[in-house]
Amino acid sequence: xxxxxxxxxxxxxxxxxxxxxxxxxxxxxxxxxxxxxxxxxxxxxxxxxxxxxxxxxxxxxxxxxxxxxxxxxxxxxxxxxxxxxxxxxxxxxxxxxxxxxxxxxxxxxxxxxxxxxxxxxxxxxxxxxxxxxxxxxxxxxxxxxxxxxxxxxxxxxxxxxxxxxxxxxxxxxxxxxxxxxxxxxxx
Ligand code: GLN
Numbered sequence: 001x002x003x004x005x006x007x008x009x010x011x012x013x014x015x016x017x018x019x020x021x022x023x024x025x026x027x028x029x030x031x032x033x034x035x036x037x038x039x040x041x042x043x044x045x046x047x048x049x050x051x052x053x054x055x056x057x058x059x060x061x062x063x064x065x066x067x068x069x070x071x072x073x074x075x076x077x078x079x080x081x082x083x084x085x086x087x088x089x090x091x092x093x094x095x096x097x098x099x100x101x102x103x104x105x106x107x108x109x110x111x112x113x114x115x116x117x118x119x120x121x122x123x124x125x126x127x128x129x130x131x132x133x134x135x136x137x138x139x140x141x142x143x144x145x146x147x148x149x150x151x152x153x154x155x156x157x158x159x160x161x162x163x164x165x166x167x168x169x170x171x172x173x174x175x176x177x178x179x180x181x182x183x184x185x186x187x
Contacts, residue, residue: 001185003049004029004038006073008063010055010088014173018181032068039076049185050076054087054135054171057107061097074098082164082187084180090167091138101162102144109139109156109169119170123151123159126183132158132170139169 003019005012007028016026029035029050042048050073052060064070077083077093077100085093092098094105110117119132132153140157143149151159151168159168164187172180 001025001047001049002027002038002042003051003185004035005051006053006060006064006069006089008055008067009059010053011086011171011173012051012053012055014171015051015053015086015181018173018178019185022178022181022185024181024185029069030067032072035069035072039072048076048081049187050081050083051184052083052085052089052092053173054089057088057091057097060088060092064092070098074100077165080164082184083166084184085165085167086171086173087135087137087169090140090169093165093167101160101165101167102147103140103160103162103167104142105138106141107138108136110134110137119153121151121153121158123168123180124148125150125161126159127179130172130179131175131177132168132172133174134170137169140167 002025019026093101094103116135122128123130147162
C-alpha cells in the first residue's frame, strides 16, 4: 500500500510521520503530475488511499483548483478511493467543497475563546478514550442517511464515515495514538 497525502498546505508532514510509524509508504501530492503518477503507480486496486490534512480550507480549495486537482480527486473518491479528511480536510469533503460526502459543516465552530482545545472521547469502530486535539476546528451540523456518526462531543458530530470516506474534526496526527490511521489503512 502507498498512501497519497495532499501536500498543498497545512499539517501533512505529521500524517506522513504517523503512517511511517505504521510501516505504510506515503507520497506527497502537490500538483496534477504527482497525482497522475500516483494513480498510475497504484492502479485501481485496493491499495490506493488519500489523506486530506488540516490547514485552511479556503487556501486549500484555491490551490486544489489552481493545480487542476479538483475534478480528478473528486472523481477518484466518488469511484471508491478511501479518503481520510482531518479538520480542514473534513471541510473539503462537505457539500460546499468537493461534495463527495453528504455532510453539512460549520467552520471555526467553537469561536475564538475555544479555538483550540484537547478532549478525550470514544470513537465508534475505532476505540475508547481517543485523544482529540482541536485547532480552530469545524463540526458537522447534520448528515445524510448514508453517513454514520462515529463520535460526538457536546452534542456536535466530530467524526463520521460514509462508505470509505472517513472524517474527523480533530487532528489524530498530532497525538501518539495511531488507532485512527490503522483503521483508515484497513478500510
Ligand atoms: N479553521 C480551518 C478552516 O476553516 C480549519 C482548521 C484546521 O484544519 N486545523 O479551514
